[in-house]
Amino acid sequence: MRLILSRKGFDSSAGGGPSPLFPDGSVYALPIPDQRSRIRYRDIRHQGLNVGELLVGLTGDATRADAGAHLDPDLIADSYPRRPGWRPLLGQTGTAQSHLRNQGVTTGDVFLFFGLLRAAEPVGGRWRFVRAAKPFHGLWGWLQIGDIITVDDLAAAELPWVRYHPHLHGTADPNNTLYLASPHLTLAGQDTGLAGAGTFPALASEHRLTAADAPSPTHWQLPAAFFPGPQQRPLSYHHNRDRWTLEEDRCRLRCAARGQEFVLDLADYPGVASWLQSLLVGR
Numbered sequence: 001m002r003l004i005l006s007r008k009g010f011d012s013s014a015g016g017g018p019s020p021l022f023p024d025g026s027v028y029a030l031p032i033p034d035q036r037s038r039i040r041y042r043d044i045r046h047q048g049l050n051v052g053e054l055l056v057g058l059t060g061d062a063t064r065a066d067a068g069a070h071l072d073p074d075l076i077a078d079s080y081p082r083r084p085g086w087r088p089l090l091g092q093t094g095t096a097q098s099h100l101r102n103q104g105v106t107t108g109d110v111f112l113f114f115g116l117l118r119a120a121e122p123v124g125g126r127w128r129f130v131r132a133a134k135p136f137h138g139l140w141g142w143l144q145i146g147d148i149i150t151v152d153d154l155a156a157a158e159l160p161w162v163r164y165h166p167h168l169h170g171t172a173d174p175n176n177t178l179y180l181a182s183p184h185l186t187l188a189g190q191d192t193g194l195a196g197a198g199t200f201p202a203l204a205s206e207h208r209l210t211a212a213d214a215p216s217p218t219h220w221q222l223p224a225a226f227f228p229g230p231q232q233r234p235l236s237y238h239h240n241r242d243r244w245t246l247e248e249d250r251c252r253l254r255c256a257a258r259g260q261e262f263v264l265d266l267a268d269y270p271g272v273a274s275w276l277q278s279l280l281v282g283r
Contacts, residue, residue: 001108001109001110001187001266001267001273002103002104002105002106002109002110002263002264002265002266003109003110003112003263003264003266003272003276004100004105004109004110004111004112004261004262004263004264005112005114005235005261005262005263005264006073006090006111006112006113006114006260006261006262007113007114007115007259007260007261007262008029008072008073008113008114008115008260009029009030009031009032009113009115009116009140010029010030010032010115010116011115011116012116014032014033015030015032015033016059017058017059017116017118017129017135018115018116018117018118018129018135019115019116019117019118019140020054020058020117020118020119020120020127020129021117021118021119021120021138021203022120023119023120023121024202025201025202025203025204026047026201026202026203027117027138027140027199027200027203028046028047028049028051028054029113029115029140029141029199030051030054030055030058031044031051031069031070031071031072032069032070033067033068033069033070034068034069034070034166035067035068036068036166036169036170037068037069037070037071037166037169038068038164038166038169039068039069039070039071039080039164039166040052040065040066040067040068040069041055041064041065041066041067041069042065042066043069043080044069044071044079044080045078045079045080046076046079049127050065051069051079052064052065052066053065053126054127056126057126057127057128058120058127058128058129070166071165071166072089072090072091072165072166072167073088073089073090073091073111073113073141073143073197074088074089074090074165075088075141075143075181075197075198075199076088076199080164082161083160083161083163083164084161085159085160085161086161086162087146087161087180087181087183087197088143088180088181088195088196088197088198089143089162089165089178089179089180089181090111090143090178090179091151091165091166091167091176091177091178091179092177092179092260092261093167093173093175093176093177094175096259096260096261097175097176097177098175099236099259099261099263100177100261100263103236103261103263105145105261105263106145106148107145107146107147107148107182108144108145108182108186109144109145110142110143110144110145110276111142111143111144111145111179112139112141112142112276112279113139113140113141113142113143114137114138114139114140114209115137115138115140116135116136116137116217117135117136117137117138117140117203118130118133118134118135118136119133135217136208136209136210136214136217137208137209137210137217137218137220137255138203138207138208138209138210139200139207139208139209139279140199140200140203140207141197141198141199141200142185142197142198142280143179143181143196143197144181144182144185144186144196144197145179145180145181145182146180146181146182146183146196147179147180148177148178148179148180149177149178149180150174150176150177151167151168151173151176151177151178152172152173152174152176154168162178165178181195181196181197182196182197183195183196184196185280185281187273187276187277187280187281188273188277192280192281194280194281206278206279207279209221209222209255211252218254218255218256218257219252219253219254219255220252220253220254220255221250221251221252221253222250222251222252222253223249223250223251223271223272223275224246224247224248224249224250224251224271225269225270225271225272225274225275226251226253226264226269226272227244227246227251228241228244232268232269233265233268234264235253235262235263235264236261236262236263236264237256237258237259237262238253238255238256238262243255243256
C-alpha cells in the first residue's frame with residue numbers, strides 16, 4: 001500500500017487564502033476556483049451553509065459566490081445534487097497525475113488530504129477568519145482508491161453520475177484521470193467497516209501537520225516513523241535529507257512548497273502504516 005499526502009483546497013496561490021476551521025473543530029476545504037467548471041460556489045452546501053455565502057464572508061468579495069468551483073476531491077454526498085450511483089472521487093491530471101503514475105499509485109492505495117486551514121468565527125451574520133489565528137497545514141479527509149479511470153477512455157454512456165465533475169468539462173487529455181473511492185476502507189487486509197472516503201468530523205492534534213512553533217505552515221512535525229532511514233526511500237518530493245530532522249518520537253520536515261501529491265511506499269514504513277490505521281480507525 002502507498003500513502004499519498006495530497007494537498008487540496010484553498011491556499012495562497014489557489015484561492016488566495018486558507019480554508020475555515022470552525023469553532024466545533026470541523027473543517028471545510030474550500031474547492032479551488034475554476035473558470036471552466038459548471039458548478040458555482042453558491043450551488044454547494046456544507047452542513048446547512050451555502051458555500052458561496054461562506055466564501056463571500058471569508059474573503060469580503062461579493063463576486064465569489066457566482067464564480068466557478070473545482071469541486072474536487074468530492075467526498076461529501078449531500079454537498080451537491082447527485083445522480084444514482086454517485087461515489088466519492090478525485091480527479092488529477094498534468095504533472096501531478098504523471099507523478100502518481102510514476103510512483104506506481106494503484107487501487108488500494110490511500111490519499112490523505114491536507115490543506116491550509118485557519119480558525120473562523122461568526123461575526124455580524126457572516127463567517128470571518130479569527131484575526132489572531134495563524135494558518136497551518138492540517139489533514140481533513142481521506143480516499144482509498146477503488147477504481148482508476150482515464151477520462152478520455154470513458155464512453156459517453158458510461159457512469160452518467162460522474163458527468164457533473166469538472167474533470168469531464170475540459171478538452172481531450174490522455175493524462176486526465178479519475179480515482180473512485182472504494183466502497184469500504186480496507187487496511188492490512190481487513191475491512192474496517194468505515195467508508196472508503198470521507199472527512200474527519202473534527203480536527204484533533206494528530207491531524208495537525210504544521211509544528212506548533214513553526215515559522216510557516218510548511219514546517220511540519222510528524223511521527224518519527226516518517227523519518228527516512230539510510231535504506232528507506234523518503235516521501236516523494238522530499239528526497240533531500242537536509243529537509244528532515246529526527247527528534248525522539250517525532251521528526252521535523254520542511255515540506256516542499258510546490259507539488260500536490262507526496263507518495264510514500266508503506267512496505268518500507270510499517271510504523272507509518274500503523275499510524276495510518278490509528279488515524280483512520282481510531283478516530
